[in-house]
Every structure is written in C-alpha cells, then in structure tokens.
Amino acid sequence: MMSEQRENNSQNPSGPIGYIVGGGLKANLQARLSVPAQSVQEGAFVVVESGGWLFYGLVTDLQLGSTDPRFADEQTETRLPAQLAGLLHGQTLFTNLEIMTALMMERGPEPGSPEYDAWFQKVMDEQVHPEPVKTVPQHHAEVRLADAGDIAEIFGKEGEKGFFRIGNTIEGGHPVCVNLDKLVQRSSGIFGATGTGKSFLTRVILAGLIKRDKTAVLIFDMHNEYGPDDTASDTGFRVPGLRGKFPAKVRMVGLGAGASIRGNNPDFTLEIAEADITPDDVLMLSQELNLRETTATTLEALRTSFGYDRWFHAFKHMQVNVFEQDEESGKRVPAEGSVADWAEGAGVHPSAAEALHSKLRRLFNAPYIVEKPASNALQQMIENLDNGQHVVLSFGKHETDLDYLFVSNLLTRRIREVWERRTNAFRSGHQGAAEPRPLVIVVEEAHKLLNREMASQTTFSTIAREMRKYYVTLLIIDQRPSQIYDEVMSQLGTRVTGWLGDADDIQAVLTGLAGRDSLRGMLARLQPKEEVLMLGWGVPMPILVRSRRYDDAFWEELQGKSTQRSEREILDELGF
Template structure:
C-alpha cells in the first residue's frame, strides 16, 4: 500500500480529549473508524477513533450551505447542466475523534499529550496494533475492525480473565449465538478453561436444526473436549441430564414460583427440619401433621403448606428429577469442567421453569465444589477456571424481589474469588441489577437499539465509552465492541462467522487424527 493509498487528512485541532482532522471531499470515512496520526516532529504514533463526522467548506459564511443547496435545486428544475467550481478543494469533511492514546518504543500509553499541528493522519494497518499481543489473549474469536474494514489482527480475551465475568449484550439478530459458538470453539481448542453452557434452543448443540448453521458438535475437537448432557434423546453420544431431589434447595424455587412471605418462612422451616430431604418429605407428609413437625407451635396454615405440597408434587413428577440422591449429573459435570472441557446442557425440550431450576442446581453444585477447594490452597492454585454461560440473564440477575438471593447473583459477587466466571447473555441489560452489572469486567457489546440499554452499558463499562452510544446503535450484525480493564481502549471487532471458522479449524486437525483420538468412555 502506497503512502497516499492510506492517507486520510491532517489534524486541525482541538484538545487532548477531542481531536479534529480534515479530509478531502471524496475520502470515505465512517463512524467508528480507527486512524493513526504519526507525528513526524516527535516520532510518536497517536491512535484516534472517529466519533462524529461533519461538513466543511472554505470561505463559507453562515447559511452558505443552505443558499447553495437552494441554487442547485433551481438548476435541477431547469434541467441545466452545472458543476461546483473547485469542489475537491473547497468542500471537505471534518472528523471528530477521541484520542485513544499513543505508542512509543512498542509500548502503549494513555493520552497525556497531543499531536503536533497539522500532523498527517492515515488509515491503520494490523501491525499498528502489535502492542495488543502482550495482553495474552488466547481465546480468540474476532478480528480488529476499523469502521466497516476488517484488519488482519486477531482479537479475543485471556483465559485468565473469564473469572472476572463477561457480559454479552445485543438486540435479536445481532449475532449473540454466533459469538457464543465462536467463543466456545476457542475454549474447545484451548483446554485451559472449563465452559458450562446452557442451551435452551438447541442452537449451540447443532445449529438449532437450520441446515446452513453448525453447532459445537461439528467442531473438530468435539469428540475430545465436548460433553453433552440432555433430557431428550440425541443421535450422538450424550449423558442423560438428571438432578437429584436432594440437590434442590428452597432458593432454587424463587426463579420459577412466586411465594408469599409466609410461604418463604415455611420453606425455610422445612429445609431446617428435614435438610436435603425437605422436598421429598413435603410431598410425602400429611398436611395436617406437617405444621406440627416443622414448628413447635404449629404456626403455618394448612393453606400455606398445601400450596407448597402441590408444587413439590408437580416438581417431583419431572423425568429429570430423581429421588435417589446418588443419581445426578452434577458430579460428572464438575469433573469435566475441571479437566477444561465444554459441558453443554441441552434443555431445548424443557420449559423455561425447568431450565431455570436445572441451571440453579448445577451452578450451585459447581460453586460449592470450588469454594471447598479454596480452603485447600495447594489444590486450588492448580484448579481450572470455569465460565458459566446463561441465556436471558436478566431473568436471574434482576433486582431481587423481597431480598431473596440466588446462586447466579452470588456467583456474580463472589465467583472470581473461587475462579468461577459468569457469562451473562441478554438483550435487555437495563433489567439487570446495576450492582451486579458492576461486577462484570468484560463487556462484549453488539448492536443495541434501545437507548436505555445503551445508557446502562455506558455507565457500567470499565472504560469510558460515553461518546460511543451512536456507534453502538449503528453496529451491524457481527460487529462488536470489547471493553475490559485488560485492553487500553474499547476494541472494535468483527466476530468470526462460526461456520467459516470451522473450516479453518478443521485444517488443523486431520480426520485420521480425530479418529484415533481417545474417547472418554466413562463419560458415556
């Protein structure tokens, strides 16, 4: 590429937080474009992000644009041929930019100075961002983007950062599912992170039944590193998804039922009296005697206990709940996650209520196991970090009703201490409790149409993205911003199309090698 091929313009001002440069009339510039200002006087390379674009004209007084447009309209009506005199010189564009920082001696610095007057501005190249390689991102899923142009530079996150929680925010159709499959694909290759991913629609499993879409089962490393748990029959190897009634605690039911204060108190009394067997005892006991068994004075009305008993009976009729405490997939899932596997929980044939109950039980089992390991430092320092991905996260991370906590909120607050990260996927971040959202270090922001959603993201991000509201609104499908304390500025990226990524991944793993790879027979 020649010097003029990437030339954009010259800086015209203005201050450290707001840099302007002039472009010629015919030069294309887009909102969100990255630009490089190489200061010949100091040898410093400055990094800019375009946040606004406006018109300019030499010698134009107030109202000149409107008057000229009116004159041209008159010529349009008369169908006369016309042209603007010296259009390329007299007309131009002005790009308003954020100064992201500067690099010197292969190091990147926050902006503390400004480029010299009239510094030359050019388009970026992949090699301009080599300083990002030192950040150690090993879970790659995208390429750096400048506006609509994709640069030859892979971008991702570090496996060390997953325990600090990840938020994935996007309106429907913007590419959340593709992003999650691509991230899961990197984890399948990497093996340094365990991923527990809940799949309520079957799209992560096999693409959701769409012929042109692929799922995690199509990945070259699926046989080695993917473990599937399902409550429905599948055509490939899987383990039947089951939880034990003894694993269910009263707080799990807060996701699926509304309870009165008296019912909450009764649930606590049942759990205190019967321990892990509270649910089975509730179903089996006679209502008239139950109140006397759980309190000294029989303080609960039969109507209160009757509602709880009917709900217990309904739950224990579900095929995925077993009364034998030894029948559960929780322990198997935990061991696979510790081995750096991807555990996919397919709940596509279950109701939302069932999906939330299973998710709560499994996540608590993982949390308690890792918390127990924390008390053994020699063991804990070698344990594999875990990422738990949940769809429609606003259902379980909303502002608590009546102050009743849940395991997902607890993981958000305490998980990083125990190497457990939460990946919250949602279309409506405004519904998530702001205190919980503040616990998330990494945001993967795709297109968001609602201003209130964009506002909560801007205010909760660990980086200043206050000027990027319009850019977030204008993101096309597959385009995203990555914000994290680990990156020097919000990184614009293009998420790899999962199906295209699979073709490249296949090239690294020969079919014969896959056939001879070891299979975990014990799992099945």
C-alpha cells in the same frame, strides 16, 4: 491539487486521511478529512501520528462543515463550471472527523538509526506498550486509518499468547484479536437484539476457548443450540455444534433420564436428587412461582422439621386437603401426613404451607428431580470440568423458565462451592492442592437470573461480583441488558455487543465505561448483523468489529482442514 491528493489518498489505504484541527482530552479530537467522506466510516480505527507518539482512536462522528455557511447553502455547482466548483468545494466545504482517542504509544526512533536497537530491545522486553491517553497530539498531526500492524500492536497477533481472532475491522478488514486468557479473568457479556448473531458469536468464542484449552467451560444450553448440530433459523444452513467438532473435549449432558437432544443421545443425563435441593434454591424461584412473603418462614420450618436432606422429599409427599375425625373431640382435623397437620405441629400457618405446597407442585412434578438419581451426574460434571473437558447441559424438552432457573442456579451453587473450596485449599498451601482450572459458566437469557429482583439472591450475581478470585467467571448472553442488575453489569470485564434497538439497553451496555456518550451513537447505528462493538476491561480500547463467520472456513482455520469427513457429513451430502 486537493482533488489529486484525495485521489491518491483514496487509493493508498495507509496514507493520511486528514489532520488534527482541534479538540481535547475531555472533548474528542477534531480532524479535517482530506479524503472523500465516504471512504471513512463511523467506528473506523485511526492512528494520529504526532511527534514521537502514536495516538489510537475511534471515529465516533463525521460532521459536515463549511468555512462560511453560505458556501454550504448555495449550490455553487449550478453557477460555476465544474472545475471551479470542485476547487471551491474542496476548500470551503469539508468533513470533520470526531476521534475518541483511547491509547497512546511511543513511536520510537527510525529503523536503522543508532537509537533504534536499544528501543527495539525495550519493545521486546515489553517496557514499551500502549498506555491510556494522557495528552493530545499537535495541531495538524496526520491522521491515517490503522493498518494490520497497528491493530496487532494494540489487540495482539492471532495465535500468540492466547490471542484469538474474533473478527476484522470494518474499514480495512484487518484481524482483531481478543486475549482469551484475559477474557476469562473477569465475567463477560455478549449482547445484541434478537437476530444480530449473538449465538454465532458465542459459538466462535466458545470454540476459541475450547481450542485454547486453558479454561473449563460449562454451558447452560437452554435452547439446545451449542452442543448438537443445529440449523440456522434465517439461512437454513447447517450449523455445527461444539460436541461434533470437539468430540473428545465436549461432554453433552441431557437433563432428566432418557433425555434426547435433537435426536441424539447425550453422553450422560443429569437427574437432581431431592436431597440436593435447599430452601434457598426454592426462594430463588420466588418470582417465577409467585411465592408469598411467608415462604421463607415455611421453608425454614420444613428444614428444621426434616433436615436439609429430607425436607423436599417429605414436603413433596405430604397430602393436601385430607381430614380425619378426631377420636377424642369428634372434630374434623387435618389427617396425619397432610400439609396442614405438619404446619400445625411446626407452628406455621396451614394455609401458607398449603399454598407453598401447591406452588411447588411444578417442581414436585419435574421428572428430573428424583429421590435417588441413577448416577451422581453432578459429580461427573465437576470431574469432567476438572479433567480439561467442557460440559454442555442441554435442557432438551425441559425448556421452561422454571427449569432453566432452577437447574442452572442449583448447579452453579454446587459448582461454586467446589471451586471456592479448592481455591481456599490452594491458597492456604495445602499439600497436593492444585490450582483450580478457571471455569467459565455460560448463561443464556441472563436477565432471568440476573434481573434486579433476583440478582441479590442468585449465585450468578455473586460470581459476577466476587468469584473472579475463585477462578469462576460468567459469560452472559442476553438481548435485554437493561434488565440485568446494574451492579452486575458494572462488573462485566469485557462486553461484546451487536445492534441494540432500545436506548435503555444501549445505556446499560455502556455502564461504567469512559467515552460512553461517544459510543452510544455508534452502538445505535451498528449493522443489524455481524457488526459488533467490543469494549471494556478485556480489550485495550473499544473497537468496531465485523465478527468472524461461524462457517466451514472458521473451523478449517481453527482445526486445520479436515481430510476425513464424518459419517453424518457424508450422509448429509447424499441427502439422507
């Protein structure tokens, strides 16, 4: 009977897979599995039906058990005929599921009953919705794998109200959506060890955001992989860039005059005016430039001497180790226009000023920092973002950490100021002040900007902590979440994480979340590719997802099948 039941259940995916035998709210629920253990995997999304309620949960562990340890110890199949051994094992050896319940929802009356219409109306009015689990199902309540309807009930239906399919459930292949409008309300993070598909998943989410068109996206594309077309490092396949797929919506900006991004000309180039650089921008590079503690004093003196607009230019053009003969005393003194000369006049220790000058030489030599940029690219970027376009700032050949830290931090500071001003104007009811368009800033290698030492100084940590109110949030992408400041991690609303090998990284991703003990093992055992765990504020409950593939099928689904091929595609096909 049992084996027959097992057979039936394994053929019927929506049939019961077990029943509740114990557990509680604090500890997870325990369910006795009534189907072969291999038909359920860790991370499976299950539904427990009990009375008038449905409980939704994740399988966090599978444990082998026996009614008596001797049944497990003895290989009775060698002593008994196969049929008897099978019957014995069916009743004395079992697998228990550990289920972490997260949500519960009222099931409502049976369709067709007199109460059903009133209840259905409540559902339509959204008076009935999943709520955090507050009680437990009854003993022997049936457990089943969630079907597509259950997943849609919890995670939303693709195409409705900003719901975007991010992947499918592992066990049933049912679509799992994320609410893009909710996702961008708080900062989010995409994590995973190198090679786990972070970049592809980020492309998928960004494509969804751009298609949704409710949010402006600014991408700091450190490795030039989001804007232009790329080639996958592992498969060698062509990977379409966002610029090519959304030519009217995505502006590709290159850093520095004459920038070229993978052989393509950007829409415009970004040069940073010397006058735009503040002492704070330099201070944020303390770690990268190995600046001394005296730097802040020296920078403040420079600002006082030359003003906010001129200090960088003036300092850059000062000379070092240049001396002249003092006419009165005949002594060898620093020449006029030298760093030491200015330092003596400003009350700064000359060697401190000279050391700073030396260390800033990398910035002085940066070709994208000019006295007078050819155009106000920064303003243009802001306008683009305002006008419903999205900006990919490619760093081109300027790929050093210094370039990335300096430019991304400076730009973000400026953009943040603009958005803060606009939000204040909108909130205070100034006439004509429109509601700012939500902005998502995409930051790769986030630990460089948000590590413990930097986090308190950079604009990014302020955004992660406070800028939600000002319509600016971050989407941070990183392979070492443990290197990111705890306070920033705890502010991340939605976290999507692929496989992480380091226990500290796993710990960091789960910071501040309920049920992290149960999720830790699951995270450590994710498949190295394509499997991701979605959790946090932006999703109703944690769920294991096989992430959507970033391929032609994805674009066809997103944009509809294209009948016209691009010139590039035709040339590729011909082998040019």
